[in-house]
Amino acid sequence: MSLEKQVMIKMKEAMKSKDQMALGALRAIKNALILAKTEANATDLTEEQEIQIVQKLVKQRRDSAEIYQSQQREDLAEPELAEAEIIAQFLPKQLNESEIEAEVQAIITEVGASGMQDMGKVMGIASQKMMGKADGKTISAIVRKKLA
Incomplete structure (x- = not known):
């Protein structure tokens, strides 16, 4: 529907x-x-x-x-x-922080990101994969923490 x-x-x-x-x-x-x-x-x-x-x-x-x-x-x-x-209520089920961290870690490994210079690459893929399931600010904060 x-x-x-x-x-x-x-x-x-x-x-x-x-x-x-x-x-x-x-x-x-x-x-x-x-x-x-x-x-x-x-x-x-x-x-x-x-x-x-x-x-x-x-x-x-x-x-x-x-x-x-x-x-x-x-x-x-x-x-x-x-x-x-x-x-x-009309958004898909929201991911919790640990689920977002696991997704981000998988993306970082997949892309081979090594530092903050790869943040754009990781954010692009993460935003696409988790669209509607997680807030952009939360994703960004976790990516920043993982790449730092």
Whole structure:
């Protein structure tokens, strides 16, 4: 089932239960998907494109919440984090840190990376392999630690 259909089903459930927070987050996903389709003049998006869109939405909300928290505005940060959690349901199962480290180590061995000069090579492959399964910042930090 496509992401758009899954979102529509969840939207109907949110409308029935009168869950405004979930409804707002789901509408944001739907709008982003429609916008991406119109920009690309496509009838359907690939699964990879859908994952990228959802990741972007989650990242936007987490970044906003981080800014609000740095300004001691918990009242604004909480809804952002709640929406991020609702949107993140549509991402593949997230890898934990040890799983990411194992993947990164395998990539470093495969590429034959020896130092920080190979970070770009390793990051390119790691980002591709773990797309949607891990946060880019986490991957970058682990790659940096392994290559240092």
